[in-house]
Amino acid sequence: MFEARLVQSSILKKVLEAIKDLLNEATFDCSDSGIQLQAMDNSHVSLVSMNLRSDGFDKYRCDRNISMGMNLGSMTKILKCAANEDVVTMKAQDNADTVTFVFESPNQEKVSDYEMKLMNLDQEHLGIPETEYACVVRLPAGEFARICRDLSQFGESVVISCTKEGVKFSSAGDIGSANIKLAQTSNVDKEELAVTVEMQEPVTLTFASRYLNSFTKATSLSNVVQLSMSPDVPLVVEYRIGEIGHIRYYLAPKIED
């Protein structure tokens, strides 16, 4: 028996919002430590890795590890039936072929349950090597979303260049070119407004803007986004999910041929 209860259904709604552009389906791997998801987009250029820890749920029970193949379009439709303030419970019998979502209104006057068929998805897990990144940038998630959106109007690639002064985002195309430079903030009163750069060595990498824009669908989950870069390895874009977990997006760089 698997059962996970979350008081804030909005977290699950935002998680689906954050992954449904990139992925059509994904396997939710549930164990007693929590729910994990790892899936590449169809082009195998980007990967989503999500983790929701069991101690972040109000109630969590997982008698035996269970992998639930979810159609994310269907799951999105079901989660749209939950009000933001509803309590959501996901539950499934061991080796079940369906999962049930129960939404309870705060005053318990309305209880809805939705049963969704599960899919048999082949599990292709990638080994992601632990990496000491040359540059780790933290900036306001809204700022990053704005930069990606603005620059994607100029070209289909964004060059991210990180030095100890700060980070520069550039794009060029038919209409011209654009550069956005963010300096490290010195003393900001609020942590989530800071731009910080931890640099071991300067890095400049090129990425496809459309993937960066897909990643920013996770902006509603966190005030801060973290970008980790090293020469010739995928970019990592990480959003924390409250106190319960994180979503990490990996993006393969564009390389001069």
Place this chain on the structure above:
Amino acid sequence: EDMQSKLSRFFSKN
């Protein structure tokens, strides 16, 4: 024009 690489270049299948 830069060529888009694939993740399989960096991550191996488990």
